Amino acid sequence: MENIQPGAATLALPPILDLTAAAALLEEFLTQRGQPLRVNAGDVQRLGGQCLQVLLAARAAWAADEQALHLDDCSEEFLAALDLLGVASKKLTYCKEMSS
Amino acid sequence: MDPMAAIRETFFQECEEQLAELEAGLILMESGTAEAETVNAVFRAVHSIKGGAGIFALDALVRFAHVFETALDQVRSGTLAAGAAVLNLLLRAADVLADLVRAARENGTVDEARTAALVVEFTQISNLGHEPPLTPKPAPKALAPAPAWLISFTPASALYAKANETALLLRELRRLGPIEVALDATHLPELSELDPEGAYLTWNITLEADCTEQAIRNVFEFVEDDCQLNITCATPAEPALKPGDVITGDNGFSFEFFPPPVFDDEEASAAPKAEPEHHEPPPALTAKQNPVEAMAAKAESAAAVSATIRVDLDRVDRMIDLVGELVINEAMLSQRVLEAGIARASGVAMALEELEHLTREIQDSVMAIRAQPVRSVFQRMPRLVREVAAQTGKQARLVTEGEGTEVDKTVIERIADPLTHMIRNAIDHGLESPEKRLAAGKPAEGIVRLSALHRSGRIVLEVADDGAGINRARVKEKALENGLIAPDAALTDDEIDNLIFLPGFSTASTVSDISGRGVGMDVVRQSVVALGGRISISSRPGLGSTFTLSLPLTLAVLDGMVVSARGHTLIIPLGAIVETLKPKAADVFPLDGEINVIRLRGGYVPMVDVAASLGYCDEFVEPDQSVALLVEGEGGVRAVLLVDAIHGQRQVVIKSLEANYRAVPGIAAATVMGDGRVALILDVDAVVKTTRSELSRPELSLAEAR
């Protein structure tokens, strides 16, 4: 996490990431784009396919922009949902120093 | 009762309601006065019965209801015109449906030939499919178990839009066996081009499970048309299910996959709306020409439903009991206050009066809760009329009035039988055959008019026919034959008419099936009397007869005259009392036995010493020392009751003696008085009858009607 400053922008994910949350989530990422971002997934209870799409596309966008994207404090439910959907949590983060 | 039996019972109760609604609706349609909602309501009634019957696997009922419902649906959508013939068929179908419901309820049987014949008629009028939808379809062939399945799953956005969810589907899949999920995100667009509610991902799943392909497809049963799904296995599978295929369980349970969603966005705007149900019909169509089409034309304006709640009858009954207690307690309190010598104008007395007023109002309101319109009973009658008319070869039409007249539930349950008899009688004996009617210059179709109204605290039910009226000569002859009247008896027309209520009386030379074997009007009268009611008939030759049945509005309270006899307080139902009088010794004449008669306006009426008849004492009271009440029992039977004093009239709450003690001859029920003492309610008819049975004077023979 050394490549993100403590004061960097953060995005707290809402508990329910289903159909009704996807549009707002996308909006959040579009707003925060162009800077390092810490995403807090501590409250997530539920993750659906469409919000997963947003997370994956965001990760790709941050990588394309060469900005760091970190996942903090993942809830158990969030990790379980990622596992179910066939996504390793590290696939959602991007670090400039890939070796870190 | 176990829960399933209770639910089953609820279902059958609901069926009865639906059947009543169905028939009422069909009759409205027949008369051309149906409204837009009527056809829908009729359809729903049959539909609900079918649905419920499905739960309890009542196959015969389901099958018939389905055929019936299909026809109604065609009527509803306007593809089947509801002319007279069709409505006739629908009405008969309603009767058969009712039979099927009752057969199912009582595990009875039905006339299967009749049912089958109607099904054939339905197919003829509407080219219905013969195939009931709920017959179990052959289950898809099970596949050989395979160790590993490869599943490729690509959801469409419509899948999410219907609140289905990939994560949940994968969770279900995992319940079949261990899964390995590989996500293919190659089609995911750039963040700025992403539609948040689009669908771009494909999941490739390896499932290790000893299950059938069907088991896997079942997981996707709601979404198969909203996704691309490929399932492969090491051994070649049978042809996969196509979208639109139905998955069926062994009990007929089935899921159908929705057709592809693509049409939603693209075609909805391009294609014109193709929903036949919503097309506007020519406004020129009048309800008279084609009521049903006109109805269907109107918008689906659901009639405003007044808010109602269902309450367990036990609760209402309990409340009525409690309010009864309240009335008694209030009366006791009044009595105490009176005894304490508190002035009438005092605050206590005035507050008490207020309380009394409130108590009465509460009582009336509570009684109103249990009051029901007679509609539920009236609704059963059209079918009866159709059946009896068909059996007797007569043409009859039922006209009802005052269906909304309310009466206590305890009474309503008991008027159906007498009404049924009266109506049977009206058609069987009252109406003439079509030929005779035409010959008499009447329309071939006879009219039976059933009406209900409130009159002086009672409900009056009338069954009138426009038939030939009572053949008095024949009735009198018959009564003489059976020794019911003396040869020299001088009877008024009315008295002759009412002879038909005598036991065993029947003018028909053969006992017909219709009016009931051996069940004559005397039995009807007896059951009516048991309810505190009275029944009579009036007739006009050539114009018809009218049965009049009058009943108390409730069996819970009674207006009575408080009297005392040898220190016992008794209540005499007010309805039975004609007048009160002070007997003179000169008017009293002893008869044989221990009976006295009193001369009253030129006639003689037997006297009954109430106390003696109830066994309170052995000596008779001196007539001129007592108060006399002229009472009239059923069939106009009169007697004079002797009591010591009259204490005024009041409403009393009826307490069943049978329920609280045991039945006592001469006593109808009991009540609790204001001073807390129990008072007995006199059974006037029983008292009159016991005394009268000792008499044999010809002019009194009418008294032996019971």
Next chain:
Amino acid sequence: MSTTVLTVDDSRAMRDMLRHSLLAAGFRVLQAEDGLHGLEVLETERPDVIVTDINMPRMDGFGFIEAVRRDESRRSMPVLVLTTEVDAEKKNRARAAGATGWIVKPFDPIKLVEAIRRVAA
């Protein structure tokens, strides 16, 4: 917390039947007598799954599902249709209205419970 199911059906027998089966499966059960009543219940309750009939007085199942979906927060609420209707046109209407699944009676309580578990988050 147990899964909450709202059943919408105008038949009391059907409601009782559903209630009995769903309670036995450990669900919390809410009941409504028709679509309008269902919407009233939704004003104060947030069930995990709705099971609705189609043919009902006042507001039928189609109108009810459409009304549910019109509310942004209820777009992801699963709505299962439980009906005796087998007509394809009706199914398409339910689907267009946003029904999550279509179950044809006579329903098997076990299958219904399974279907509810499948769509409930």
